[in-house]
Amino acid sequence: MAYERQELSAAAAEEQREICARINAVLGPGERYALVDTYGCQQNESDSEILRGYLAAMGYSFTEEEERADVVVVNTCAVREHAQMRVFGNVGALSAQKREHPEKIVVLCGCMAQSPEIREKVKRSYRVVDLCFGTNELWRFPALFEKTLEVHGLPGNRGRVFEATDEALVAEGLPRQRDGKVKAWLSIMNGCNNFCSYCIVPYVRGRERSRRSEEIAAEAESLVLAGYKDITLLGQNVNSYGRGLEGELNFAGLLRKINAIDGDFRIRFMTSHPKDATEELFTAMAECEKVAPHLHLPLQSGSDRILKAMNRGYTAESYLKKTELARKLIPGLVLTTDIIVGFPGETEEDFLDTLRLTETVGYDSMFTFIYSPRPGTPAASWENGASREEIQNRFDRLLKSANAQAAAIHKAQEGKTLRVLIDATNKGEYTLSSRSAGGRLVHLRGDASLLGRWAQVKITGSNTFALFGEII
Numbered sequence: 001m002a003y004e005r006q007e008l009s010a011a012a013a014e015e016q017r018e019i020c021a022r023i024n025a026v027l028g029p030g031e032r033y034a035l036v037d038t039y040g041c042q043q044n045e046s047d048s049e050i051l052r053g054y055l056a057a058m059g060y061s062f063t064e065e066e067e068r069a070d071v072v073v074v075n076t077c078a079v080r081e082h083a084q085m086r087v088f089g090n091v092g093a094l095s096a097q098k099r100e101h102p103e104k105i106v107v108l109c110g111c112m113a114q115s116p117e118i119r120e121k122v123k124r125s126y127r128v129v130d131l132c133f134g135t136n137e138l139w140r141f142p143a144l145f146e147k148t149l150e151v152h153g154l155p156g157n158r159g160r161v162f163e164a165t166d167e168a169l170v171a172e173g174l175p176r177q178r179d180g181k182v183k184a185w186l187s188i189m190n191g192c193n194n195f196c197s198y199c200i201v202p203y204v205r206g207r208e209r210s211r212r213s214e215e216i217a218a219e220a221e222s223l224v225l226a227g228y229k230d231i232t233l234l235g236q237n238v239n240s241y242g243r244g245l246e247g248e249l250n251f252a253g254l255l256r257k258i259n260a261i262d263g264d265f266r267i268r269f270m271t272s273h274p275k276d277a278t279e280e281l282f283t284a285m286a287e288c289e290k291v292a293p294h295l296h297l298p299l300q301s302g303s304d305r306i307l308k309a310m311n312r313g314y315t316a317e318s319y320l321k322k323t324e325l326a327r328k329l330i331p332g333l334v335l336t337t338d339i340i341v342g343f344p345g346e347t348e349e350d351f352l353d354t355l356r357l358t359e360t361v362g363y364d365s366m367f368t369f370i371y372s373p374r375p376g377t378p379a380a381s382w383e384n385g386a387s388r389e390e391i392q393n394r395f396d397r398l399l400k401s402a403n404a405q406a407a408a409i410h411k412a413q414e415g416k417t418l419r420v421l422i423d424a425t426n427k428g429e430y431t432l433s434s435r436s437a438g439g440r441l442v443h444l445r446g447d448a449s450l451l452g453r454w455a456q457v458k459i460t461g462s463n464t465f466a467l468f469g470e471i472i
């Protein structure tokens with residue numbers, strides 16, 4: 001299907017803001033609370049910031065207590081079956097509260113809600129849900145919410161609103177209530193054109209569409225002015241940023257543009273696709289002092305046969321060459337990856353190829369997953385020759401290797417001095433957490449007043465998951 005990039009008009013964005021003001025006026029001055037429960041990836045967290053922005057404009061404050069919330073929004077993830085099951089469990093559990101408080105409004109949105117089958121299931125079996133809309137409808141949440149308020153509580157068969165379209169727009173000018181004051185998500189694009197055979201994202205997030213670099217740079221600048229020090233550029237495949245957008249920068253160019261903004265801040269990005277990670281990108285990373293020397297480059301499998309079945313568009317050798325080039329060009333590069341174990345047709349030999357390649361590359365950390373079929377994707381109907389026990393055994397061996405690699409790399413950091421950004425407080429002996437330029441987690445002792453500050457730290461210890469240091 002041909003895809004034409006379309007932008008939301010300024011008038012349409014303004015109309016949504018007006019609807020928020022109207023809802024606020026209709027609901028009146030009393031206290032009201034909303035809870036936004038987010039599942040899945042950083043893109044969903046970023047979308048939840050827009051949902052909270054809209055709700056705040058409608059006069060809602062936020063709570064973490066479901067019982068207290070007048071509105072519960074569940075922003076869902078369809079990437080893994082486990083997350084989907086949790087969503088259904090948690091939404092089902094809201095029924096008891098709804099019986100006691102029928103005025104409570106339950107909203108289910110995000111990637112799951114984009115699927116017609118899931119919407120049908122929710123309509124039939126989860127009557128607790130009042131409003132259900134897909135990812136493409138996010139920008140018009142106020143209009144859908146207003147419609148829900150109108151039909152909510154109608155006598156008899158209580159009204160409910162279910163909406164999803166295939167029309168994915170690039171939307172600017174939406175309100176946003178951000179989490180925290182130190183780290184910020186900055187969405188640069190949405191959707192994906194790659195159709196990896198196991199992945200549901202292209203079906204629930206639509207085709208790839210980039211925001212204009214001027215808009216992104218303006219948002220980055222406002223974040224820096226507001227005091228944010230760690231900005232993560234988000235997209236399903238950031239390396240293909242700008243593709244199909246006439247006269248636009250590519251991703252390396254975008255990094256350089258944001259790097260030129262005045263201020264002491266770091267630029268991170270995720271996720272990269274190995275087939276689109278280029279020497280030009282690595283050079284930009286090396287030359288831009290604010291760009292973190294961190295590359296999350298999902299390998300998924302080290303077997304060419306499986307990579308082909310996954311439709312990943314690279315071979316084990318081309319992947320390895322890219323990591324070698326990146327290491328050569330970017331001093332102190334931290335490499336992390338994702339691996340899927342037990343993809344349909346994966347043999348012991350294929351698995352050993354993966355294990356060997358990960359050990360050759362040497363990762364700071366690996367996010368390892370057992371393959372989970374997603375209905376609607378090509379791979380979902382493929383036979384898996386390996387038993388559950390075999391797959392679990394492969395997973396355990398990979399995890400052991402991943403932990404050993406991480407522990408060795410972390411051990412080699414001991415004695416070094418790193419510049420870190422203190423970004424969280426902890427309970428226990430190490431009261432602060434921080435991130436190095438490459439994104440390594442460093443636990444520290446210190447006062448909560450240091451939150452959001454840069455610090456030089458001497459690394460005094462390590463384990464598989466983190467470094468430990470002292471502020472100097």
Ligand code: SF4
Nearest residue numbers: 192194195196199201
């Ligand atoms: S690149 Fe592949 S795995 Fe990543 S979002 Fe696109 S289809 Fe999914």
